[in-house]
Amino acid sequence: MRSLGVVFAGALMWASSAHADDPPIKIGVMNDMSSVYAVAGGRETVEAVRMAIDDAGPVLGKKAELIFADHQNKPDVGSAIARRWYDVEGVDAVVDVPNSAVAFAVQSLAKEKKKISLFVGALSSDVTGPKCDTYTTQWAVDTYSLAHVMGAAVLKRGGNRWFFLGADYVFGRALVRDTSAVIEANGGKVLGAVYAPLNTSDFSSFLLQAQPTNPNVIGLANSSDDTVNSIKQAVEFGLTSNGATFAAYVLFLEHVQSITLKAAHGLLLANPFYWDLNDETRAWSKRFEEKIGHPPDWDPAMSYSAVFHYLKAVNAAGSRDADAVAAKMRELPVNDFTTKDGKVRIDGRVLRNLYLLQVKKPEESKGKWDLYNVVATVPGDEAFRPLQDGGCPLVKAGSAKP
Template sequence: MYRIARAALAAGLLSALFINPSPAQQTPLKIGVLSDFSSVYSDIGGMGNVEATRMAIEDFGGQMFGKPIDMVSADVLNKPDVASTIARKWWETEGVDMIIDLPTSATALAVMELSKQYEKIMIVTDAASSDITGKSCSPYTAHWTYDTYANAHTVGSAIVKNGGDTWFFLTADYVFGHSVERDTGDVVKAAGGKVLGSVKHPLNTADFSSFLLQAQASKAKIIGLANGGGDTINAIKQAGEFGIVAGGQNLAAIVMFISDVHSLGLKLAQGLIITEAYYWDLNDKTRAFGKRFLERVKRMPTMNQAATYSATLHYLKAVQAAGTRDTKTVMAKMRELPVRDAFTDNGSLREDGRMVHSMYLFQVKKPEESRGPWDYYKLLAEVPADQAFRPLKDGGCPLLK
């Protein structure tokens, strides 16, 4: 009798396990997009990143564990305190499982601290500081698109090799700009060049005149633009008004996007040497994704927007393969699975959180070379992951000690 009762109890418990899924699987998986919708980085990420996330959810099938996948989004106003407040609310009370995007390095680093506190996954697809996977690395953060080290090494080294051996930096005065100046300056000096100086400017400034005059007075062959988005566009436009390039100095846009070239036009942007992680016209996969994105957003995707699609899709694949949304299990699966999609054919996620992949060196076409809208780049070189990104041993990531 006792054996029968015990067997019945065991059967009942087993049945309950199948009838009642774990609490983690009873609620929909939820992804939060923290972006810049109103300021200097809205074109390179912004609503395009929201749409890219939506496309990845749709391509995955729209469901996880039998429930529709949810998405929320918010504008961080490029302020770390705002980003932290939203992230805390999402993780603490709104059931968000993963946060993606983060438009600036300062907002990314702030939310990374909360990610560690709540043991939740975040994927950085916009912010660029190499510190994200260096001294500030986290077991719960992946850095997807590019970083200041990779861009500095692909663009900086190419320019120095071609005679641009004296530099002066025009630097956005926050973590990202400082990282660009530091990493590019290291490349210039390692290649035998000299850094003659730098000047810091506020984020999203409208007037670059005083900063450009200092750069012009330095007589440096190369004025390195250690900024991004609208700041890069405005600096290049105003440099043209000051006749800086006509006077013999050249501009180096360390971090530049196809949306920037589109805003500038080929007449102003022609000849610029830039690096990107993605370009819509590289291959059949990139062209197919670019065409779909263009139909929905009415502009070609930036590398950040293509990377946001890639990172979201990879995360969803990892959750599915793991059979759980448990953070540590999913992160392990994200590192185990290769990254193969419209963004890259050769990606992998390292222990320090860096997703490594090929980077590309481009030159902006002359107006007469372009076949039409968004046909802006000539491919100069594909830089393999092990040459583009900082070696794992050199980053100073505490997780590896």
């Protein structure tokens, strides 16, 4: 009788020879590399994905390949890039895709072509709700979890009269929708909402509409540089002179640096990752900082997690077939420096802890990037929408238990 070791070695040799003539797995990072969402993403996410490919090692006998492109925050540009990647360049999976409008265009095409979508920067909860499909996963926060974790925290602190300034596309409107439901369910009041185009430099006409309502919370349902500019201009207009506070949903380390701890201290954030959480996050972040020059924010870290898990699933499935890989991604637990025993649900929603963070006072900070205190750790099954409530057709079809 042959030993198990010989049998296993033979199986590995067979698997290697079976894929010897196949091209390597190819991953495309698609995001904003030149505009409002380039901060803490862009080429930083490309580098994080490169680290995931290096750490994963050979996949089906060969090292995975990486390409990347700037979608310019335009759905037609994103769709054209994805079509070329799928039809000409043989891309197996697309990762990141901030801007939900672009993500929906990519998601539709990926479903048609049976390709894997690893969304990180696409935050509309509709991705894993009505628009869910077998091939799409959502790795970071979404509008539901932001609304519930952040909205509940602000309400508990007395913020019950909200006025929203949102981004005028699906992300901003979904975030206002989801947060409004939380506010009204908990006895608060939504006083109004206005929506500004992406990458607006002057928010004055929008902010002036908030003044007469006298809110005690200004909900900033936008992101990145738009949020920074909103905060600075709201302060200039005196919207916080009556004690009103901000609910800023998507801010990165560099943004807090720009606002300064003196102005931003006390601000709450709901994040899926912080570089200084524990020894593992600090160790990986040190590697990243050696390449980029500063610690990572959550977009690069979550993109690493998504790609690392995907490549692990490809090897476990022994195939690049999208149906086999998608099933294996849902079967295997998500384990890396960002996530412990996470789960990919049938609707594609990744269940993992979220962290309620609060910006430190200047005197609390021990260094340039020591910016947050961890206020609470929120388990994934509390932070994210219950499976049966999302309207995912895969769940309606009874294809899995919650």
